[in-house]
Amino acid sequence: MLVAMTPIGTGLAVPERLEEDRAYFRIDELVAARGYYETEGYVVLRGIVPAALCDRIRESFEREVRGSPTPILRQQEMRYERNCFDANGFLNNPIFNIQDLETRRFGAFKAAALDALTHAPVARAVSVLLADGPEPEPAKIIQSMFFEGGVGTWPHQDSYYQDSARRIGGGIAGWFALEDVDAGAGRFYVLPGSHRRMPVIRNSGKLDFAFHHASYKRAVLEAAAAHGFEWRAPYLAKGDVLFWNSCTVHGSLSPIVERKASRTSLTAHYLQQSDEMRQFHARVRRQKTRLHNGMSVALLHDQDRWPNRLAREIASRYPEAWATARRVAIRTLLVVADWRRRDRSPVAEPEQPVPAPPRDWPSGSGP
Ligand SMILES: O=C(O)CCC(=O)C(=O)O
C-alpha cells in the first residue's frame, strides 16, 4: 500500500496491486454489483473492456492526437487549447467530449474511445445500474473525457455540474482504466456512502458555479470531513471500470511526479436514453444524439460541423474574450435560474439519489 494524503489532510492507503484491494465484481455478477452500488455509491467491474481495445485507444492517441497542433476543447477551463504536457511528457489538459472531435483529424481515436464507452457489456452494466424498475432502459452518453497524466481533480459531486433532468442522482459515470494504474499516478477516489448520507450541494446562491465555485469546493471538503467519510482509491487494472453515482463525492489524488507514471483513462457520464441532461442544477440542456454501436451519444460542440469549427477558431484565437463570454453566459443562466426558483413556490426535489432496489432483479439481463 502507498500512503497518500487526502485533500482534508487524512491518510489514505492506496492499493499498489490487485491483491491488496477488494475483489469487486465481474460482468456476470451484475446483480451483486448493483446491490453494492446502491449501498456504496460506486462499484468496480473488473476486466469489462478487452485489453486489445484499451491498446487501440492508446495507439490511436499516439498516432493522431499527441503531436497534433489542432486546438481541442479541454475539461478544466472549457477552453480550446493545444495539447499541454507535464514534466513526464503526459498530456495534462484532459480532452473534453471525445465524441465531438473532428473525424477527419481524430477519427480512429474517436472511434476506438467510443467503442469502449459503448462496448456491449458496458452498456448492459450501465443500464442495470441506472434502472429504477425491473426492465432496465438502454443508456446514453452525455459527456466523456480522456486523461493521460494525473491532474488532481478536486472532490465534487457530478450533480453540481450535470445530472439527470428526471431526478437528482439519476446519472452515473464510469472511469475506464486503459492501463494498470500506478498508485502514484493520481488515483481516482470515491467517498463511499456519500451519495446517500450527504445532501446534494446545490449549484445556487452562495455556492453557485458562476460566482462562488471556490466556496463550493470548500463546502464539499467541509461536508466530507463533517460526515467522517472514508476515502477509497481502488486498484484499477487495464480494462476495469469504476462506476459511480452522480451524487457520490469523488476526485483524484495529485500524481507523485517521481513515479513517472501515467493513468491513461476515459470517463463517460450516462443517463437513461429517454432522460435529458440537467446542467448546473439550472436548466435542461437538450442535446443532439448520434448512434454508436447502438447507443445514443450526445453531441455538444460537434467539430464535424463548420459553425462549430468556426467557433473553435475564434475561441482559440481570442481565448480571454471566449472565456469572458462563457462566464457571462453561465452567470446569466444561474442568476435567471435563481430568480425563477424564488418566484416559484418551492418544488420538492427527490434528494434520495438511488431508488429502492426492485424486488426481483432480472439476472444479467440488459437492453
Ligand atoms: O479522473 C479525474 O481526475 C476526475 C474525473 C471526474 O471527476 C469525472 O469524470 O467526473
Ligand SMILES: [Fe+2]
Ligand atoms: Fe466528476
